[in-house]
Amino acid sequence: MTSPEGDFSDSSEESNKRGTKENHFNYKYKTPGNKIDEAKVGLIKEHIKRFPKYSSYYSRQKAPNKKYLAGNLNLKKMYQLYKEFCEEKETEPARKTFYRYVFNTCFNLSFHSPYTDTRATCDKLQNTIDHRLLDEKHGALVEKELHLRKAQIAQKQVVDARNLVAKDARHVAVCFVLQEMLPTPVLTCSQAYYSQQLWTYNLCVHDLGSGKAFMFMWHEDQASRGCQEIMSCLLKFINSLPPTITHLTAFSDNAGGQNKNQHRVKFWLYIVNNTHIQIFDRKFLLCGHSFNDCDRNFGIIERSRKIPHGYLCNRQGVKTF
CATH class of the missing domain: 3.30.420 (Nucleotidyltransferase; domain 5)
Structure with a gap:
């Protein structure tokens, strides 16, 4: 069929397969373009396994399988070392978001946090005051005031x-x-x-x-x-x-x-x-x-x-x- 704007006739074999069951199957199960191959996943796992891991004396009962990395490490530093690791292997590194995904889903690891006074009780009570119902807010206000007074007496x-x-x-x-x-x-x-x-x-x-x-x-x-x-x-x-x-x-x-x-x-x-x-x-x-x-x-x-x-x-x- 010819139109004033050009020839739109479908004469090729590929165009004849449009709408067929075979073409639909190939399109449905086509490999996504953003999929990262298993080789890169394995390389990330290999790199993370190179870091020494430690068991915590205090959390061994609640989380016996959890391991800890050194406190001077973090994901940003680990990813920088991973890029150097990929340069030695002469391969292109994966993105930082995917490195983080593999770290969080394939390993039960955390970082030794530096000793800090987190004030968990104060944070919990303040969260109740900011986001809970009126009755719960009133109870949290009283409890926080008592908590702060005890802290002042101790100091x-x-x-x-x-x-x-x-x-x-x-x-x-x-x-x-x-x-x-x-x-x-x-x-x-x-x-x-x-x-x-x-x-x-x-x-x-x-x-x-x-x-x-x-x-x-x-x-x-x-x-x-x-x-x-x-x-x-x-x-x-x-x-x-x-x-x-x-x-x-x-x-x-x-x-x-x-x-x-x-x-x-x-x-x-x-x-x-x-x-x-x-x-x-x-x-x-x-x-x-x-x-x-x-x-x-x-x-x-x-x-x-x-x-x-x-x-x-x-x-x-x-x-x-």
């Missing part, structure tokens, strides 16, 4: 203890916190992320009266970071106090595995019965509001970690210069 006790020890030479008040795990040594080259690094633990005991901080450090090959290790550090600190000290007040967070258990109660009874400490006060800061002087000391350490150092390893340990 005021720290200030009061600091004032008391300034007037009484026989009284010492401290706060103690275990810092987040420190990778040793601190390296920035890409190959360091694929290697199993040595983790160093650091317990800070801060004297509220003198303002001095005492750091007890050990690495994972020497001991773990449980209740017994914390008690050993505290015992060494208490034995270093002058014999004239008879009253000790200790503040810490609410970590159940390290600070609130029957072993810790027995430890403090041992201190009162076998050392020069005659009076002991144990106080816990409210969860989500436990920021104290130890965290300020850790901030100094974190800032100094960003400064490059040289490392010299010998039989006595690792020294920086």
Whole structure:
């Protein structure tokens, strides 16, 4: 058929198949143009498996199969390393969104978060106040006000203890916190992320009266970071106090595995019965509001970690210069 604007006749074999069942089947099951082949998926999995993984001491009961990557990693950094990995393989990398998709759907992994006071209770109550019904909002307002008052009372006790020890030479008040795990040594080259690094633990005991901080450090090959290790550090600190000290007040967070258990109660009874400490006060800061002087000391350490150092390893340990 001819028209004034041109010839629209369908004379080819392909045009004769339009609308047929065979052509419909081929069109329906045609491979999408944006589909990523299995080779790229396998390459992403291979790259993610290269990173060392760790089990969490605290979440092993709730999520026994969950593994954690180092806290100095994130998906952005992993994708940059993945592109370098693809350059070595001489292949084109997949998009960042697909790398994230494979990471979230094919692996049960998370990142070790830096130690932060998240204030989960405050966030939960504030979310109820912003988005729930009027009756629930009223209850959340009352509960949040009570929660904040408890936090203020706990922080005021720290200030009061600091004032008391300034007037009484026989009284010492401290706060103690275990810092987040420190990778040793601190390296920035890409190959360091694929290697199993040595983790160093650091317990800070801060004297509220003198303002001095005492750091007890050990690495994972020497001991773990449980209740017994914390008690050993505290015992060494208490034995270093002058014999004239008879009253000790200790503040810490609410970590159940390290600070609130029957072993810790027995430890403090041992201190009162076998050392020069005659009076002991144990106080816990409210969860989500436990920021104290130890965290300020850790901030100094974190800032100094960003400064490059040289490392010299010998039989006595690792020294920086």
